[in-house]
Amino acid sequence: MTMTGYVPKFATFAIAAFVHTAAFAALMDGSYVASAPGVWGSPVETTVVVKQGKIADISFKHNETEGVGSRALDVIARSVVKTQSLAVDAVSGATASSKAALMALSVALQKAGYQASNGVKNTVQTAFGDASTDVVVVGGGPGGMMAAIELSRAGKDVILLEKLGVLGGNGTFTSTYIQAGGTVVQAKHKSTDTTVEGFAKYLSGYPDTDPVMAQTVAPESKVVVDFLVENGADLDRIFKPFAHAPSDGRAPGLEITKTFTKALEKEKVDVRLNARATRILMKDGRAVGVEVTPLSGKPYKVTAKAVILATGGFSASKEMLKQFAPEAAVLGTTNSAGTQGDGHRLAQEVGAKLTDMGKIVLNPSTYNANGTQISFTALRFTSGGIMVNQSGNRFIDDTSNDKTGVTQAMIKATGGTGKAFLIFDQSSVSKLAIIKDYVQKGYVLHDKSLENLAKRLGIDPKGLANTIAKYKTYAESGNDPEFGRKTFGCKFDTLPYYGVKIEPAVHATLGGIAINTKAQALDQNGVPIKGLYAVGQVTDSNLGRHNVNVFVPPSFARIAVREILKETK
Template sequence: MVVGPITGCGTESAVNETPGTSTPAVQDKSTDIVVIGAGGAGMTAAIQAVQDGAKNVVLVEKMPITGGNSVRSTGGLNAAPTKYQERDGIKDSIELFVEDTMKGGHNLNDESLVRTLAENSAAAVDWVNDIGGDLSVVGMFGGASVKRIHRPSDTSAVGPMLVTTLNNKVEELGIPVLLNTKAEEILVDANGAVTGVKVTGEEGTYTIKTKAVVLATGGFGANAEMVTKYKPALAGFATTNHKGATGDGIVMAEKIGAGFVDMEQIQTHPTVNPTDQTIYTEGVRGNGAILVNKEGKRFINELETRDVVSEAILKQTEGQAYLLFDQEVRESLKAIESYIKGGIIVEADTIEGLAEQIGVDPANLKETMEKYAGYQASGSDPDFGRASMEFPLTQSKYYAGLCAPAVHHTMGGVKINTEAQVLNTDGNPIPGLFAGGEITGGVHGGNRLGGNAVADIVIFGRIAGSAAHAYVMENGGTTEPTIQAAAKPAEAKPEVEANYKDGTYTGVGQGKGGEIKVEVVVKDGEVIKVTLKDHAETPGIFENAEEGVVGEIIRKQITEVDAVGGATMTSEGIKAAVAQALEAAK
């Protein structure tokens, strides 16, 4: 990942100067395209713009790491028809993709956007794979008529793979990423055309003058006040969103007259662990898992759309259910391993033993499982009409995870057209403003199908990046590069004296995926190196925690440092492991 300042040009701004002090003003900057938000859609847009020929693109990200909600995505990318579907003998089409998406969204979707999504989906899979990604396994998800969701070949979660791939490409292309930099305002001229973005970063507050802006700030699922403003029934709900998903882009767009659509359409994900908000990917159900209530009985077709399944769970005892599967399902999906390592799955050798562990009636659960095995064998589910039943769920061991709905995706947002141009309240494009991903509305209607979010960020991210570059070229063209990606930060140096015993020490802490083992090197009384030797943390997340936490520990020579946002459990695990290692160095 490329991180660092951008070189200045143009006039100086006095916004950071306090009267009567010698604090220097922060110099304004210039570029051709500013992408606000370095999640999946934002990085995709920046990459595509550069691939199209853009020379001056900068990513602005308020969080200390890239990835946004995208890194948390567990499912995959819906696409049709693809060579991978053809390989597996799956018959699919653009028309069926459109039909499923419109039906899943209760026909509130903008069909032109849905068709754009479907028509560009196969190319999106190829694009991700061409830049180093891995989307080659096709599976079943709720709301789809056929197997359509494309996932990594090792059946792991798609988000970490995608974000790592995008980070690597951003770095390869030399695209500057301004972390810890919050976009405050989109600036426009008298005609309403974009002229810049006011941002606040480590240097202070300044303006980045630009010809085009791509809004990729994500949704507002982590902003409880905004969620309840648009959908009061969700007051008190937990969220699966990272803490930066607060609707900043909504606020900025509204101030310059952007139109909005479907703001009240907010989706809950049905299978979220209520303790730590881990999302159980729909791939678990798609690969064969069932849902049972606290009485040990099924109550829904598990492959119904998210809104239907969420509503059904909320009607059960305590508004919760258990996601239940067997050894065959576990072995079919690598993503399950992270749930087991995280301690949120219980297991037993027998169904009765599992019933005892989760506190449901053993007789009821055994009857439920035997009945389901019979339905699977016959290929018919007369109780709930489930069509895809991959396994009979008769292979020991047996597993269960507690789940409940949580705020997951905000389907509403700024109104865009098929060229990813943001439209104003009159329905006309705002010159120079484009958007992609969860900041936009219209693609998903009243309910998003699993697998369509990743499709959305890649497809409309690419369209927005291309459209922004085309707009720049049509309005004076690009200039010589004035923005440079910074070199990687130098190795952290201690800023305080310490008095540890020289040597190499090891320690263990508890992260999100299990134990984290570290090796700490002390020289001349100071910690000079910390290395993660063994862990099961999520790729695309642990690297940021490792870089941020380790750098602060070395700089401050203490372990009581701030955790990295979006990687709190990993950060705490590293800190605990280093603290344990340093006990032996005192």
Template sequence: MKHRSEHDLVVLGSGIAGQTTATTATEAGLDVLLVEKQPALGGSSAMSGGWFAFSGTPEQTEEGIEDSEDLFRHDLLEGGGHLNDPDLVDTYLAHQHAAHRFLKDHGVRFREVAISSGMSAARGHNSEIKEVLATLHAAFAAAGGTTLTGTAAQRLLTDDGRVVGVLAEGPDGPVELYGRRGVVLATGGFSRGTEMLKVFAPEQLAAIPYGGRGNTGDGLRMAWRLGAGMADMSFVAATYGSHPETGEEFHELLTAYYMGAIVVNTAGRRFVDESIDYKALGRAVLDQPGGLGVQVFDSRVRAQSHRGIPLKDMDTLQELGHLHEADTLEELAGLAGVAPEGLVATIERYNAAVAGKAADEQGRTGLCNGVGELTPIDAPPYYAYPAKALMTTTYCGVTVTPDAQVTTVDGEPIGGLYAVGEVVGGFHGATYITGTSLGKGAVFGHMLGAALAGTDPQRENSGEQRQDSSEQEEVAA
């Protein structure tokens, strides 16, 4: 006999998107059930580097960083090859400050603001993501939210075409979980879904598998059965910059190439403009022998290490034995398994280009996305970090309206079904900008949680909320 429970809202997935949705809605007065497939909470978010992309923040102002909503929008659309849905982009921009306030009001501290993949200004706000998730879940529980772990959603339940719940398999057998105001898919992508990768991106099977163990595409499949549309499925790509022995316990991803490093293959030759986004770099590296690209840099770049900050923590990488150091390029090449003659010749050509004596052989003009002044690699000791592409996230999925309602292949909303986070397609387009994954989860999750509870996400953090219960019911319907 199936166990049955009813709530105002059922949220599937406990990464930043699901957790933000659940916490926001619960604090606004809804009875919310948060369902997680794995025994532990957090999903892929808990394995991420903790970067959120926001513009116009106090943190940027304090550091004298010049940025704007217009520049952010330009970067999102340019990075996405203008293939992303502009309505979703505009919704993110319109609600980013509310999400930023929500996080700050819950004690989130951003440790650093930095420029990274796809940005024209420093807008990556770094957090201790596991602490963020734990804090939000504690607030969710304190507000009366209910959590089920080890419970895998299997099929969406409908009534006259409207999604009213989900059939799931729990530790004690099948359960039917009903949501009076609907079901929210926050189930992530399919970085661990071998079968789905075979269908949509078979070449990416050569990348190192990563991401949450539960990210096998369950939410996508359930929505697909109901006729949901899909977007960005052809843009799945791994992220470049992880050591071949990268493990799940530590977010090992180095982007020294955005600080002045070059990337070479085992022949010691460059093969790509290192300033492009790291998803595009991931595609390029997969085509190299062994799927390997070695980041090579000198003491100037090494000095920019920031311990504990993902993408920049060279100190920890060296302690792990993954970062090689040598006084000469020839010795470095031997340690990293790179042809010495090729590496020396490549560095000579690169330094000549930086000095303005020749054109750069890969057309590189800046450190990151065309921003930042190039520096020569000539200050020993020298360093090498062998790295591959890491399949962290798939950044594609169901089509949604700007208010996060899932739509069919014909663009019609599916009643009672919402989606936030990595399971959503259409926002990123052709590629991904650092921080917009966690950012998207927080922004749309906060917006949706507030809307389903009948509050205004732009005002709720100031304590101003709409109290009309009939209006709440209308929003929920």
């Protein structure tokens, strides 16, 4: 591999993002607050406590990605207190969060008498020139990371481009489970009905699923989950058909991102953050690289023998939603801010066919945290609770896996607003670490009095009391004659009561680049575009709504890599 200005691993920014050549001069004692925009646009707020002229404590309030951005803030806080200086390293893989933290700290410390002009420098991005590699991967989510790892292990040079300042993509936001059959975890628990073949059959049973695609991806999903577990991921809780999640009820997305990131570091993959691919380079009908526009600095080209697109869907693109699913354009999304349809546009510009672009999946149970949609699906699926409208009435099987169907019922039951409530008790919170975290963050209200909780949420107290009384009889008998609910993890027998306001959001887009069983991008006539591969939600994989599950991108990434290795022997 040859390139100009090559910097290994995750060095997208100069390591010392902010530099102060000496420790702070004596600061004024007190508590100082400031903020700066974070990765998702919401503020990263810091409180700095100064005692006897020195920084004694630093804390942050934020909506940064747990396990990624949050880790960066913790590391920076400890480093600044220890060194009494802003000359600390940006955290690899979380540069944008690091930058926000240091900017907020700089402003807060100015209030304490720190002179920002004395030594604080702007973040400088490493300058890259044109480069040549075996394969260029666009997108740093589970699919892109899996592809880069597999290629590196096969002895290929690879450059991984991620337009955001952190890795993980949509995978980080997975709050429920990752699916697969025949895994080491299932074998450990002596699960006899969860084979690879059984998983393929399970996938094939859903609408809009091509059985051939299901049979193609099922064996790869086993390898993906086994890879994650063997590299340290806790996916030891199995439930539902083929579902894997952390043993304590945490969101699996954090485990998945952490595990893939560590594997990338181990392989010493050339990962370039804040690097947006803006054009696919073509020569004689073949994809031979991409043009890159970094966050700052000059555009450059990466030439390669193959290109893999792993850029995700377009749930966060209001422009594309208005074009293909206008009814959803007014909704927020639980997806990464990076899901802007970049790969769809890049592929379409070189003749790729886009299919089923109007198909989306909605998430009915999200909390709006200052514009960031927080999913409560894990609670609905595993530990119960009930969904009610403002009158306190249920309107559907609260645990239904048909997210779009639940959303439609929710809109009808709320007079078109879609604003409803999820009500549960302490037993639900105790089962899931992710819900405990949401309670601590203040997303959820709780009260020992059901009447008081109803009033605080704006629900009719009598209506809610009547609904829960009926539901408790259903839970006791195991039969829900109203809506056919089958599981009753929450029985409202453990105080306090909890409640959260919920609203629909875009969960995923299903349409995308048409691909075949080799993950090759297809043109308007169904013919593979040489050298161009696509994996995950950037594609229409013909897996129906299972295309949204986090096992899909890395599974197809393995398929794409296998095909590339055949072609580039």
